[in-house]
Amino acid sequence: MSEAAQDTGTAHGSHSSGETTAPKKRSKLSKALTSDTFWRGIVSLIGFVVFWEVCSQMKNWTGVEVPWIGKVPPPTEVVAAWSEIFWYKGYWESWYLSTARVFAGFLMAMIVGIPFGLCLAVNKYFYDIFFPPFEILRPIPPLAWVPASIVFWPTTEMSIAFVTFLGAFFTIVINVLGGARTIDIRYLRVAQSMGATQWDLFWKIILPGTLPSIFTGAAVGMGITWEVVLAGEMLSGGGQQGGGGLGFFIWSSYMGGTVAQVIVGMISIGIAGYLSSTFIRYLGSISMPWRKLF
């Protein structure tokens, strides 16, 4: 009866599937370095960059411009632009400003959204009172709130924060509500049969049962938050109160006419978004050890 103890191995790759004696304690890194998926990913990225370079340079080499891609500066130019601004304090300040805004808005949305969603799920009166206005406000895109929030809030920074918060809030609430409602009724029945109080049910059944949805909501919410922050920064400009950030960086690069720098900004956002979602996934995996089975 030791089937459960067997190495689950990796689903892909042929390197270890036959070796039943493979010890379970292989480092994640060495696993990644030997997996086919990892190397396919590397090859694909290199292929993409080469394709881009060739298409962009085609006009210089043959005089024939490749449509669309021909207008984009090649990767070599982007890397050159990047290595130049890499040493500028302003570039990293943009990173810092955007990241701080994203996490501030996101954290607020989690702090308010999770309890709000759980209350909606477990209390009928709460649901009846708060769900209708919530549902009316929810479809309004966060960016549609921008003018109103500029009127509401005294500083640009606060307006951006508020719109960011909204971006993640609705997604998180709707995921928490859905997750809490779809908890298998048998879990609740078993717990109640064993004599669980409402308090026990909430902390030991409903909350852990909702965690997967909470993290799904968080991952989606995080993505929306980046979108909203960037758009907010483009609109606000780099004034004295608020502004700046990667959104403003892209916008000012565009106004300044350096397309390579615009692309640097875009890739920076890609990296920032990737790091953020990795962070969320990591949090998810440590708070839900029962799901870390694969």
Add this chain to the structure above:
Amino acid sequence: MDGQNQTGAKGAISIRNVTKIYDPEGVNVMAVDDCSLEIAAGEVCMVVGPSGCGKTTLLNSIAGFHSITKGEILLDGEMLCGPGNPKAEQGADRMVVFQHGALFPWMTLGDNVAYGPIVQETMTKAEAKEKAGHMLAEAGLGDVAEKFPGEVSSGMARRAEIVRALINDPKVLLLDEPYRAMDALTKSIMHESLLEVYDRTRVTIFFITHDLEEAIFLGDRVIVMTTRPARTKKIVNVDIPRPRDYTTLTSEKFRQLVEEAKDAVHEEAIKAFEAGERELA
């Protein structure tokens, strides 16, 4: 009946004239019709019948998940539900083991088993965990006590679930097709482990199944239900002595009882099938 001979046996269930009518959209659906059944303390009562015949409704009424429309259900002479109190209160004296397993996925097997005593505050956390560890070890699950349900085989999970029920010292175990969708080999291991548990505890068992051989192998009596609305059609007394093991399966007596039950079930299955055809037509 050879079930009620044990010391201080408790957990006798009386189902008296129970009727259950579902009324979801104004269309009355009678799930159980005037069903009566006396289950002795310490008996293993197997219930078989066509799909959707109302077996689970009966189980849910005993467990307190559903209300009943008419009649009454008593546990050791005390009313669980009946006139004026259509829905039994849920309690740890009647533990349910579900069809596809309902261990909490976010707790290790050990924590799952310890959950009951902890929420009932009959033990401290440490005591409950220690007892859970002992009971799991007794069931041959000592090595996997720290694993999550998703990490163990379905057979292990189901055995752990029965341990989780037993730690509450229930009077009655209610099993709703717990071994459905398991392969024959796993199933036979499950049967032996359940019989072993039963021989040790003599807890009353109300066991719903589709599998006639399973019913005869495990049960003191097999109740064959009619197609919806459920009524008792036939009661097969299984006078095969305990303890039973796999050699029982090949005995003449066993085959004979299976045949006897099969005829009754077959008749109902055909009725249920034809009723289904009519509904579709």
